[in-house]
Amino acid sequence: MSTVPTEELDAFRARAREWLAAVGPPEVPLDLDARFAVLRRWQRTLFDAGWLGLSWSKEAGGQALTHAHQLVFVEELVRARAPQPIGLIGLEVVGPSIDRYGTDEQRRDLLPRMLSGADIWCQGFSEPEAGSDLASLRTRAVLHGDHYVVTGQKIWTSWAHEAQWCALLVRTDPSVRKQAGISYLLVDMSSPGITTRPIRQMTGDREFCEVFLDDVRVPRSNLLGRENEGWAITSHTLGSERSGATLRRRVELEVALEDALGQLRSGGIDDDRVRAAVGRSHIAMRVLDAQTRRTTDRLAADTGPTPVDSVDKLVLNEAEQTVLAEIAGLLGPLRAVPGARPLGLRSDRWAHEHLYSRAASIYGGSAQVQRTIVAERLLGLPRG
């Protein structure tokens, strides 16, 4: 990242900011279907203007710039209070793995459509009985001729009910150690035998689904990488997901805190308790900011997944939960009244963001799993 001259990045940032101001980000509807449609159009708009796949190769439909450009654009998008494109799972999680491990054909056929939003991707990793212990997954794929036949169940699959494609982890060899028998399939969601069921979260959102697979036929050519070697790709995928998500989440939180400060200023409150809450939020943000400078360095150096990622994840959890608990704590009794503006704060927004923050220590590897990784792999404590 240090290879990109600062002036170039500054100019790129200025262009992005100017474009975003000119185009005017869309309003995001509450209704789930309407939201999906708006955000898909937004992805197309971004794609057409050349803002997606910034670090991807030209063949993949990208711009052949750097990670640094990508990070700058993410920052500007968030700062402009613009929504993310709908196909984020594809853009940040699955795409980089296909780009790295895919065949030329897979890259050529799948990646440009992923970028443009023509294909929306989802991610079929977790299962009801395989959460923290992902490698114990039980969805089976058996090769019959040139097709895998897949049966099983996935959960926490965002937008599965709207997606065209799914990155699916399956067990192709049940006879070996659990990580060893896993393969990574690219599955057309219109295949017969797939049904989805949205799950409602306590935030009211419903973008997560259960996915049921019943004798689903997947062409052998849709295997990513080699059979039974899907776990390495999974680690790569989860690594991309984590660093990308951490960096984006940092900016989102920074913007959230700015918004909250603006609302509190308009509320005109004069109370040490409010000041202390703002102070604590600011400290938590600066801690996260300092930590993500290290993440950025690692991304630029392309070190790949390391146990240090778990430290990042724990720091992010704590910052996210601190900032949003502090802000939501200022809603007082009017937290229960979404239309209220206690101390100037929008009750509905902060109650929602606060609830959402509780998931931070669960998804993408629970805090418990991260602590074990830090203790054993980073500090060398004996395995229990």
Added chain:
Amino acid sequence: MSTVPTEELDAFRARAREWLAAVGPPEVPLDLDARFAVLRRWQRTLFDAGWLGLSWSKEAGGQALTHAHQLVFVEELVRARAPQPIGLIGLEVVGPSIDRYGTDEQRRDLLPRMLSGADIWCQGFSEPEAGSDLASLRTRAVLHGDHYVVTGQKIWTSWAHEAQWCALLVRTDPSVRKQAGISYLLVDMSSPGITTRPIRQMTGDREFCEVFLDDVRVPRSNLLGRENEGWAITSHTLGSERSGATLRRRVELEVALEDALGQLRSGGIDDDRVRAAVGRSHIAMRVLDAQTRRTTDRLAADTGPTPVDSVDKLVLNEAEQTVLAEIAGLLGPLRAVPGARPLGLRSDRWAHEHLYSRAASIYGGSAQVQRTIVAERLLGLPRG
């Protein structure tokens, strides 16, 4: 306890209060030797006036009253800002076990001298390698004729360097499961082969010692209960220690908080932060008070040790550490200056009490051990 009429207890309390006011509690010197001497004289004063061994039998030198009387007197002692008698380990920990498990001869020979302070007792339970895992203790006692010969090392033995007697846990049968081979010996501290070394704590206090035992001869008649059955007595001893200590500590904390409030009032501070700290301390005190009402009920019903004791211990830890951290938090930068009176608070006193509170979650079974007991024995979670 419900059997003692309230009027009787009230009258007893009035008498105690009157006597304490009349006799005037002694000043406690900082110097350790001087302190020991003063507190031993104080024990004699209390004994002569009939305030010790309130619930013990007449034969043991006691007053044959009830636990309720004992609790009332402990409360009044603390409220009068009077020190505890020096022989507390004997009075609250070892004495009740000798009274319950001892021979007539042991009771008659040892208990009255314990009460009067003629004999000071210490407790040799923990070892350097047997802390939380007390039952792994390795101090060996081998029977030769009518004497046990004891060799080993103990630690955290309060006042060992001043004590006449020690309640010593030893391993008499190394061939069986670890709890099964433990015996409980009553050891004359003047026996050849015993040396002690005081350990300085971070509070500056030095009442804890290491005790080294090198071929120490202990008459067989000094075995408490039966050989290899010392673990049950240990549980009884630790149970008495815990409930007694919890109830006394509650009153001490209540008095400490009153003193802090008095000092803050004299400081005349007008700040919400100080108010909130006082509010949090008050809440913690009320939680502890409510919890110890249950402890008192169990003591009165003489239910014996239960896993619920671990809940009490965790609640006490948290209350103690909360109250003293909140008060000490109000010392600010002047915590480092013992002679200062920040916001009216005595810096030296509260810094000392705060440091001492950190031991609450370590001694008498660490918080980690208590949590495991609660999870496994009370909530029935599977053993790891």
Added chain:
Amino acid sequence: MADHDEYGAAVDDYLGRSYAERRHELLERGGWDPALASEFADLGWYSLAVPEEQGGLGVPLAALGPVFLQYGRHLVRGPMLEHSALPALVPGLAPATGARPPALVDPGVTDLWADDLGTITRRGPRLDGTVEAVRFAAQADRLVVVAGAAVCLVDPATRGVSIEPLAGADPGVEFARVEFDDVEAGTVLQDEDMVVRLRSWARLLLACELSGLARGSVERTVEHVARREQFGRPIGSFQAVKHLVADMHTRSTALENLCLAALGDADTAPPTELDLLACTAKAHASDVAVRVCEDAIQLHGGMGFTTESDVSWFYRRALALRGWYGDPTELQVRLGATLLDRIEEHA
């Protein structure tokens, strides 16, 4: 309190038998359901603490504590506080004859957010002002209005009263905005102690309800971690999980004991002491319930984050009740102020 446990036990028994399976469906529909309110009225739950001369059972208010603990533990929705406590506390307020509850129109729900909540002013028998959030005002057939040191009874149909239902985020409660424009109060009770009693009993019973929410969360979590397997064994056999659950249980138990002790002392306490007891219980209950519920969700993993799990409902209710009649921090400040202003009472 031991002699009052019978009411809690009876309520627990009924709810276990006939509320558990309807719980989610009812909660999904919001806080108000006339059929459910009638059902509870028929069971006599609302009249427990109502004086005998008004047709109630006349048990002490403290007896409602264990009952509210069960309401929390079973995630009962509806105007339980309004139906059970107001007729017991306000002379002249007859118990409900149908499902509709009285509502408590009180700007004194909070200190820090007082400007956001509104005010009521009284000149003689006339009332003016607004309270931005009142529980169950749109369903109420009587309004109990706190105006300064007076408690006024107002028929919601009186001219000048406007009540506007609001969207709410407490799954067990409906909210409305209440505005008075030169409204004639039916009855005016000048009684500062009654204002303290109203607010204190609201705090005490909400503390019990929060304590029940915490207890329910602990119970679900113990069941979950004993059953749920990862890495080839129940997650409840992992020591870090055990210790978290042990802390949840300890905090929840200590909170229950605090609530029961406060109730035991409350019936006979003078107003200042009653206020201290109630603020203490409510402050601690709010903190503990929210924290315990957060740990419960953490240990339930993704499923705890969905509306299909009870723990998500416990959590949302705890968050909504946390700030009602004092969020923990403002109550801590208030307690500290009271204690520091006191003349030292001990020798």
Added chain:
Amino acid sequence: MADHDEYGAAVDDYLGRSYAERRHELLERGGWDPALASEFADLGWYSLAVPEEQGGLGVPLAALGPVFLQYGRHLVRGPMLEHSALPALVPGLAPATGARPPALVDPGVTDLWADDLGTITRRGPRLDGTVEAVRFAAQADRLVVVAGAAVCLVDPATRGVSIEPLAGADPGVEFARVEFDDVEAGTVLQDEDMVVRLRSWARLLLACELSGLARGSVERTVEHVARREQFGRPIGSFQAVKHLVADMHTRSTALENLCLAALGDADTAPPTELDLLACTAKAHASDVAVRVCEDAIQLHGGMGFTTESDVSWFYRRALALRGWYGDPTELQVRLGATLLDRIEEHA
């Protein structure tokens, strides 16, 4: 910062070789030891950030951060802050020629306890007032006095200056009470920015020292739990212990990163930003260091509570430094006030 790590590494190397075995003995004797101060002076540690024209190395102040991290990590006692930072920050204050440090006489160490700490007033070149606690004033050969927006240099031998040594509870520091009775200041520098810089760099370097205390505690704890056996295995193999240690490491690492990021930004920051950076780092460092040290003692069991363990010393130093130049709560309030008063700078 990467290019400044060399100084931290050199200091670490020296201390590891020749301070570790003297550490307890030195700490037992208090904060001041002329021989030790001379030793560090001879090593050139005090002159790192002193301008080259005054005989120093002239490296940026930020380079002291990694060095102070090592001072904390190795439990170094003595007037490190005074010796290293004051001559680098105050023009005209020559570096020490012997062991005796300059001292910083500043009533601005705190807001909430301002009344307890005292004040200094200045009329022209004359100073009056008292500061109840000044680090190393009794050992100092020069006093750097903050009086309002001015920084004054005072010879402690000047008529009207009285310095009274005090008992102290920071094992690494000596305190004294300083009183000025119509004292003539030698040099008066009217420079509000310099006052901000003095206090900010004190905060930043104390934050680094606290960060080092936390790091040292983590290191001792990792060693201890890997070695100490209970129930037949190292306690570090118990999951609850592992998770506690993982949190200690995570917090300590995040604090280090915060300190290094703040130092990186500080050299070029204008006064208001510098103040924000410094208050943020100090507030967080105080919180984290105390908490990590408490966990370290907990995991060391009884032995952690004795003066024979390093962790007890880490803890007492962390507690003493916590409130110096702002305890966490007062800094949080101060940060919030600054941020809320700001005009929004982002579009």
